[in-house]
Amino acid sequence: MDKLNLPNGGIVTLANHGDLFCISYGRGYSCLGFDVARDRTERLANWLNRPELRPTAARGTLESYAEYTAAMDAARVQCEKTGGRCPVELTPQLNGLEGKRVEVTDSDGNTRRFQVGKSTGWLPCHLELANRRSSGGTAVYGAPFRTVRVVS
DSSP states (O other), X not given: OOOEEOTTXXXXXXXXSSSEEEEEXXXXXXXXEHHHHHHHHHHHHHHHTOGGGSOOSOTTSHHHHHHHHHHHHHHHHHHHHHOOOOOTTSOGXXXXXXXXXXXXXXXXXXXXXXXXXXXXXXXXXXXXXXXXTOSOOEEOOXXXXXXXXXXX
16 A cells, blocks of 8 residues: 545655655645654553554554544544543643743753643644744644743
8 A cells, every 4th residue: 555545535645755644635735753643543542541542553654544543533533522622632741831931941951931822622732832922833842841940
């Protein structure tokens, strides 16, 4: 299998270089790392308490991408049924610090400050906001953090 056709019309292929799934939709595309997909599949299966959703296919195969989408679909359906949100993409060290300004030293030793935000939807992630007035920001990166300190 050299490509995977998605129900929404997208097509998944493997990148010629790097460890990436390439997902194309019409004129655009997105990429997802092999390890990110596998790790998220495992965390979703654990959160759902559904061992049958744990990854079994070889890393970086289209079969492993199909496992990823099955776990994502199952989690989305669970959240729709309960009205809840899935916490697996939140950064544990930042839980409870939403709205606060923090200084972190990340796993690479880089120190930075940001306002902690949280995205919307059934699978939220923490966001790095420039300040309280920011309407958006990037997903938090560099975790687990060496240090996290609330600053004023």
